[in-house]
Amino acid sequence: MTIEEKVTYTITVNKEASQEIEQLVNYLNVESKYEYNEGNLTTAEDIIKAGLYKYLTIYNATKDIKSIAGYLANPGRDFTLKNRFDEVRKQKKMSQANIQRETGISKSNLSEILKNNHQPSLENFLKIWFVLGCPPLVEVLYLEKNNRYIKRDS
Incomplete structure (x- = not known):
């Protein structure tokens, strides 16, 4: 079993971006419970990671x-x-x-x-x-x- 090396970044976003991220998190969590009846909650970190992954995918593409x-x-x-x-x-x-x-x-x-x-x-x-x-x-x-x-x- 290999251990994946990780790097931690700290980011700062303006208040408006923070509010939009929280609105998206709330929306996804409500939708997830309604659609799939699952207990896994989406976090702001999940949203930011997904956005970064999408950006890197587009960059590599x-x-x-x-x-x-x-x-x-x-x-x-x-x-x-x-x-x-x-x-x-x-x-x-x-x-x-x-x-x-x-x-x-x-x-x-x-x-x-x-x-x-x-x-x-x-x-x-x-x-x-x-x-x-x-x-x-x-x-x-x-x-x-x-x-x-x-x-x-x-």
């Missing part, structure tokens, strides 16, 4: 999207743009047949796109992306380094 944009602008590609549609589909417990029905993409074409054997058109990409609930692009796209073999003279 921006870096990843910039690398993908750099790939698209670079004609000498050492990487191939791939998608994680199939992983997202499985996480959402959606069948290929459901996606095919919702998008109108043929069964064989959809299968090839989900296996990353075929790059979808922009139209088909957007159809699939929309049916999957518009997950963040950084979760859907990634770059895979190409395997290039150099043939050596004998």
Whole structure:
């Protein structure tokens, strides 16, 4: 078992922000009791941690999207743009047949796109992306380094 190293930060917020955080905490706690009948209460610290996590997620996504944009602008590609549609589909417990029905993409074409054997058109990409609930692009796209073999003279 490993012990996670933690760092403690102390923050100061203005009175207005503090009041808004407390209103959100109260709202979430009332909603949680009403909807789920749970005793776990949300704290101001939970809200602040969630906000920081979301900010860091967006920051890291921006870096990843910039690398993908750099790939698209670079004609000498050492990487191939791939998608994680199939992983997202499985996480959402959606069948290929459901996606095919919702998008109108043929069964064989959809299968090839989900296996990353075929790059979808922009139209088909957007159809699939929309049916999957518009997950963040950084979760859907990634770059895979190409395997290039150099043939050596004998």
